Amino acid sequence: MTVIKPELFDSRSFIYRKHPQAEFAEVSGAAQVLSYADQSDPDTALIDLSVRPRFGLRGPKAGEALIAAGLMHPEQPNTLTVSDDGMMVLRLGRTEYWVLALPNAAAERDLDALQQQLSGSGIYPVYCHDSYTWLALAGEHLADIMAKVCAVDLREDSFAPGDLVMTSLARVGGIICHHPMAGKTVYSIFSDSASAAYLWDALLDAMAEFEGAPAGQNFLLSSQ
Numbered sequence: 001m002t003v004i005k006p007e008l009f010d011s012r013s014f015i016y017r018k019h020p021q022a023e024f025a026e027v028s029g030a031a032q033v034l035s036y037a038d039q040s041d042p043d044t045a046l047i048d049l050s051v052r053p054r055f056g057l058r059g060p061k062a063g064e065a066l067i068a069a070g071l072m073h074p075e076q077p078n079t080l081t082v083s084d085d086g087m088m089v090l091r092l093g094r095t096e097y098w099v100l101a102l103p104n105a106a107a108e109r110d111l112d113a114l115q116q117q118l119s120g121s122g123i124y125p126v127y128c129h130d131s132y133t134w135l136a137l138a139g140e141h142l143a144d145i146m147a148k149v150c151a152v153d154l155r156e157d158s159f160a161p162g163d164l165v166m167t168s169l170a171r172v173g174g175i176i177c178h179h180p181m182a183g184k185t186v187y188s189i190f191s192d193s194a195s196a197a198y199l200w201d202a203l204l205d206a207m208a209e210f211e212g213a214p215a216g217q218n219f220l221l222s223s224q
Contacts, residue, residue, distance in 0.1 A: 132190045135189045146187065162178065
């Protein structure tokens with residue numbers, strides 16, 4: 001049986017070397033961290049989801065195309081929707097959207113085919129996969145952790161599920177999204193891939209006070 005390793009694939013997370021003790025599974029032609037060997041679930045986890053499938057689109061017909069494809073359409077900019085089959089749609093502006101497959105996304109959903117469907121006149125591609133790292137901060141104390149690296153108030157009274165904000169964290173520009181999974185509070189964080197290693201280390205440092213630790217995507221799938 002072949003052991004899945006990032007080096008077997010042309011597509012890799014920019015921070016795959018940060019996961020030497022990880023167990024991987026193939027996801028969309030890349031190695032996704034599932035868990036770390038001999039590690040129990042921490043109260044707060046930082047997960048690298050950078051290889052998970054996603055794409056973007058923008059243009060005057062983009063919103064109509066999403067609705068026609070049966071995807072949930074965020075009604076306002078700076079909000080998101082999550083469907084029952086694990087598809088998350090971010091609305092980053094009046095006519096710009098990202099479509100992402102969460103770790104619990106239905107296996108039969110073909111994002112390549114969906115991206116082809118969401119094309120045509122008045123729709124333009126947005127390249128948000130290789131250019132952006134995707135980290136997920138999940139579990140307890142998230143607002144307190146993020147207060148160390150971000151000036152935006154991310155307490156739930158101000159930053160409810162379904163909200164997203166484009167801001168600076170740890171002096172790096174990024175997008176922070178609030179979307180629960182499996183009973184856990186989750187902040188998905190997107191930032192320039194060139195800053196991925198720095199941001200990973202900065203978030204781990206901010207988590208240390210709360211005994212946070214790296215984890216794999218299985219953390220997001222296990223119920224509290």
